[in-house]
Amino acid sequence: MVTQEFTLDALRTTLLEGAGTDENVDLNGDILDSSFEDLGYESLAMLETAARIEREYTIGLDEEAFAAASTPRLLIRLVNDQLTAAQSA
Template sequence: MSNSQFTLDDLKRILLEGAGAEEGALDGDILDTDFEKLGYESLALLETGGRVEREYGITLDDSALTDAATPRHLLAIVQSHLEGGGRSDLAA
């Protein structure tokens, strides 16, 4: 599937499919909340990255996934890849 946008709703869906979530963990304004506070450790983010790669046809560096501390940062990394930039080292 080739999509040109990766939204917060897309990220929430993939997080839930891959790693689940505690009740209400992904509700509200979570863009700048650390993944760790949301209950997602590095292994869950690597699984999320794999799902994003398969669904969106991009390749993400493992370090980019583990360095993305917040949903906003991960959204920016994925969007950069979708736009052809492919940079994994975007500043938080």
């Protein structure tokens, strides 16, 4: 079985493709514990991000858990937990 993992690089790509980035934000920097709000991503951009992740990785993300994932680190953990659960099913 192929193990799929959602990485920080995958998140960066998803954010850039879905919502772009503010010119004052360096997504290549240490962003793991920065809030998405501080990175310039409002709720609509995050909804687009969730939809892209769900399509790309063929998973469903719980809305409340997604809303609580306020940093890249938390979102990556959420997605990987969901991927692990889907692969175990």
